[in-house]
Amino acid sequence: MKQLLSLTVSALAVAAVFSVVDVPKAVAADQLTIVSWGGAYQESQRKAYYEPYMKETGVKIVEEEYDGELGKLKAMKEAGNVTWDVMDVDSGHALAGCDEGLLEELDYSKIGDKSKFLPGTALDCAVGTIAYSTIFAYNADVYKENPPTTLMDLFDTTKYPGKRGLLKKPFGNLEWALIADGVPAEKVYDVLSTPEGVDQAFKKLDTIKKDIVWWEAGAQPPELLANGEVVMTSAWNGRIGNAIKEGKNFKIVWDYQEFDWDYWVIPAGTKNVDLAYDFIKFASDPKQMSQQSKYIAYAPTHVDAIKLVDPAIAPTLPTYPDNMKTAITTDLVFWADNNEELTKRFNAWLAQ
Numbered sequence: 019m020k021q022l023l024s025l026t027v028s029a030l031a032v033a034a035v036f037s038v039v040d041v042p043k044a045v046a047a048d049q050l051t052i053v054s055w056g057g058a059y060q061e062s063q064r065k066a067y068y069e070p071y072m073k074e075t076g077v078k079i080v081e082e083e084y085d086g087e088l089g090k091l092k093a094m095k096e097a098g099n100v101t102w103d104v105m106d107v108d109s110g111h112a113l114a115g116c117d118e119g120l121l122e123e124l125d126y127s128k129i130g131d132k133s134k135f136l137p138g139t140a141l142d143c144a145v146g147t148i149a150y151s152t153i154f155a156y157n158a159d160v161y162k163e164n165p166p167t168t169l170m171d172l173f174d175t176t177k178y179p180g181k182r183g184l185l186k187k188p189f190g191n192l193e194w195a196l197i198a199d200g201v202p203a204e205k206v207y208d209v210l211s212t213p214e215g216v217d218q219a220f221k222k223l224d225t226i227k228k229d230i231v232w233w234e235a236g237a238q239p240p241e242l243l244a245n246g247e248v249v250m251t252s253a254w255n256g257r258i259g260n261a262i263k264e265g266k267n268f269k270i271v272w273d274y275q276e277f278d279w280d281y282w283v284i285p286a287g288t289k290n291v292d293l294a295y296d297f298i299k300f301a302s303d304p305k306q307m308s309q310q311s312k313y314i315a316y317a318p319t320h321v322d323a324i325k326l327v328d329p330a331i332a333p334t335l336p337t338y339p340d341n342m343k344t345a346i347t348t349d350l351v352f353w354a355d356n357n358e359e360l361t362k363r364f365n366a367w368l369a370q
């Protein structure tokens with residue numbers, strides 16, 4: 019599968035009036051297991067989707083958490099005992115899972131009008147639920163004067179000494195390393211597609227390696243900033259946004275935010291396919307989808323939902339025009355094709 023993501027600010031500004039997809043009425047009481055990422059993000063899903071859906075339909079939703087990898091699902095499928103019904107996955111695993119036959123190919127007649135989802139969010143096996151970004155943030159109590167304002171500052175340990183947090187994966191870090199080393203954003207994936215480009219990215223990461231604190235779960239970056247373990251950290255924008263709502267004096271730097279999506283998928287082999295579709299249709303309804311931004315600073319993927327978001331919230335979202343000025347869009351196909359190889363290289367580099 020070769021589905022290239024193409025996203026522009028103009029696409030995000032689409033606000034034509036479309037008819038609203040009907041919210042499904044009550045279905046027979048049953049149980050649905052939904053797997054997501056935990057923390058503030060899963061809490062936002064609980065408030066925006068799970069609780070309203072259970073109230074609407076009488077279906078019991080059982081929540082589980084995972085680390086974003088598909089290994090457990092693959093083991094379930096091979097054992098012929100898939101117990102997950104709906105999953106929230108990132109873009110790379112949406113494509114890889116489809117290619118590997120781990121995910122159902124979606125029938126959009128059971129979800130809604132495919133054309134009303136933003137470009138890159140209506141894939142063969144996955145339908146977009148949020149637009150989010152990886153940003154970096156700093157503790158404003160530490161930097162009261164001359165705070166960091168650019169991605170290059172994340173890599174400048176002379177001007178900004180101290181530990182910085184990064185996600186313990188190659189995904190996103192290699193792109194930022196190349197940009198910080200002078201590669202134009204539009205050339206990043208061309209360069210990263212070569213052995214020399216990969217070497218260049220790791221060489222740039224070498225310059226801050228001793229100052230990196232690695233995080234693996236979305237709840238960690240706000241904690242690292244709050245307890246002073248790091249002075250700045252990469253993070254998913256919504257997690258920092260929630261910490262700011264809770265009173266933390268953190269600031270987001272949107273420079274070269276790495277724009278991406280999360281998707282709903284249906285695991286191949288689930289015994290609850292029809293119920294899984296029913297939930298995804300409910301969650302993809304514009305009125306329902308627009309609610310999630312109230313609880314975490316992620317943007318909708320349905321064009322009708324965008325205009326329903328509270329205008330006071332819009333500036334906190336990655337899709338806000340001022341935040342998109344230098345945004346780079348994650349290349350789904352590149353990571354679907356190269357994640358395994360680059361993860362091996364990354365883990366070997368960590369061990370050095």
